Amino acid sequence: MTIEAAASIGAGIFAGSLVVLAFGLDSLIELASAGVLMWRLSVELRHGRRFSERAELIASRIGGGLLFALAAYVTVASLWRLYTGVGEAFSWPGFIVALIAIPAMRYLAYRKIAIAEKIGSRALRADAMEAVTCGWLSFVVVISLAAQWLTGAWWIDGAGSLAIVWFLVKEGREAWSGDDCSCC
Known part of the structure; x- marks a missing residue:
């Protein structure tokens, strides 16, 4: 994730690609979420289940808040780019990193979801949903960059970035409230 974040943000x-930058920022959010998750699990190990329930709620809400923050950033930046008529330059490094991330994020998300269901962790489920979001964002990045490369249309960067916002908000709401989590 660190390599993915650094490569995507740099590319x-x-x-000047918002869709590639958003992908890299999502990777940073996943790293932050993993740190919060490790904190939550360490609380349970040190203090037992009673204390970990509170840590679970805090960790789940942090994961949801990070998804909301990314959705807000992507929305504002995308709308600004569409308003100002500023597009991206095609990025081979961004394209390659996003292409590799599609199957990697899918595998990672499925493993995290399976473990979340076993241990009944909303926080791990929220972390898994961030991996799912990263997978979808990878797909959007690949499609957006390919379309931009093929057509040269300036607006594809902004439109492609907006395509993922609904998913970020949906998963952020679920993480924040714990809804639709069959594991809990």
């Missing part, structure tokens, strides 16, 4: 900044 996004270099190419």
Whole structure:
């Protein structure tokens, strides 16, 4: 995730690509979420289940809040780009990293979901949903960059970035409230 974040953020900044930059920022959010999750599990190990329920709620809400923050950033930045008529330059590094991330994130998300169901952890489920979001964002990045490369249309970066916002908000709401979590 660290390599994915660094490569995507660097490629996004270099190419001026919001969709690649958002992908890299999502990777940073996943890293932060993993840190919060490790904290939550350490609380349970040190203090037992009673204390971990409170830590579970805090960790789940942090995961949801991070998804909301990413959704807000992507929305504002995408709308600004569409309003100002600023597009991206095609990014081969961003394209390659996103292409590799599609199957990697799918595998990681399924493993995290399976473990979340076994241990009954909303926080791990929220972390898994961030991996799912990263997988979808990877797909959007690949499609957006391929379409931009093929057509040269300036608006594809902004439109492609907006395509993922609904998913970020949906998963953020579920993480925040614990809804639709069959594991809990």
